[in-house]
Amino acid sequence: MIQNLIYVALGGAVGASGRYLVGLGALRLMGPGFPFGTMAVNVIGSFAMGVLVVVLGHLSANRFAPLLMTGLLGGFTTFSAFSLDAVTLWERGATGQAVTYVALSVALSLAALVAGLLIARAMT
Template identity: 40%
Template sequence: MSGAGVWWQQLGLVMAGGALGAGLRFLVGDAMLRQFGAGFPWGTLTVNLVGAFVAGYVMIWLQSRGGAALYWRAFLIVGIVGGLTTFSSMMLESLLFVRADRGAMVPVYLGISLAGGMLLVWAGARVAEAWR
């Protein structure tokens, strides 16, 4: 298949995965809001941490997929995980903390997001390596 054909296939997979990821983000955010209320952005934190683990896991899983890895990466990492996780929402929620005179929550939220995300992307890769 030509390079352009592969590119279009990847684009279609990214778009389909992105729609699924965005839908999952909405469902998780809604469930967390109903469960815990609006005092802290639990939904965004959850999808970012879960997405970090999944990205680490899938990165290792793809190493044994040969030529198909190109398509799986487009669908799973760029599409689903990209649609699920949400850096821009995390930044907006940090600004909203500041504007609501809750600026002390910003380093807590960003610290948990960044440290937890780094730990979970590492953990996902380790689990995938152990299961290979």
């Protein structure tokens, strides 16, 4: 139990740091106004989750799930930030951007997860 908690904490620290860097990079590349960084980490994290589900299962390595899935990807993906970004756009009156952001984030994240599953299954 305590070992898994340590794994989750370590993975979370790395994941949150990665999320911060992606957000910073997206802000510098794309500028403010649309939450590209949050959308990117959610799509990337969904893809990685799809890959990890298959790879860890194939390798009988589910013992790494607390570190990689709960910790790393839990710290990296940002559903609460996604929700805040969507509501902020809505409250600013950017209704079209809010709807586009929600639709793209959900659709691309689901597609990325399926792509991760399919690619990892094809490789194993």
